Amino acid sequence: MSSLIQLALSFSLLSILAVGGGTAVLPEMQTLLAHQFGIDHTQFVHIYSIGQLAPGPNMLMVLVIGYQVAGLVGAGVVLLSFFLPSSFLCFYVGRLWNHFGENPWRRSIQNALEPISIGLMGSGVYAVGKASLVSGITAALALMSFYLILRTKINPVLVILGSGGFGAVLIAYLT
Incomplete structure (x- = not known):
């Protein structure tokens, strides 16, 4: 097909x-x-x-x-x-x-x-x-993002971009 x-x-x-x-x-x-x-x-x-x-x-x-x-x-x-x-x-x-x-x-x-x-x-x-959620780092980033979106008035797009950037740096540094 x-x-x-x-x-x-x-x-x-x-x-x-x-x-x-x-x-x-x-x-x-x-x-x-x-x-x-x-x-x-x-x-x-x-x-x-x-x-x-x-x-x-x-x-x-x-x-x-x-x-x-x-x-x-x-x-x-x-x-x-x-x-x-x-x-x-x-x-x-x-x-x-x-x-x-x-x-x-x-x-x-x-x-x-x-x-x-x-x-x-x-x-x-x-x-x-x-x-x-494939590692402890991704789980921690997800929890941090969830907390920031739920408890602050930070734009979710900024939280997602910041978490992604921070995660990329962290994963690159630790691997």
């Missing part, structure tokens, strides 16, 4: 499964990329990190994946495949949702989807964390 068709099918499915946002599909995306396209967990974490630093939606990181697999055309295929299906689905489900107004089952569905979304996002955070 052509890599472009494989990219389109894979990212279309991920798009529809992204209940609660793109973070919800990170574990599945990571597994899929490793099995179908040879992108290992370390490369995935690096691509994810770029997506977190880039302005705009962090899931634009999928463009980097498409580019790495099939060049500029691959990036375009992944862009359309990942964002269009969920956009159409949201548009039409949103129209249907508004049509039913304040029916009691509407709130029941919302109440059921909320913990599912939180669980899926948590699994995404776990998957990226598991692939990222």
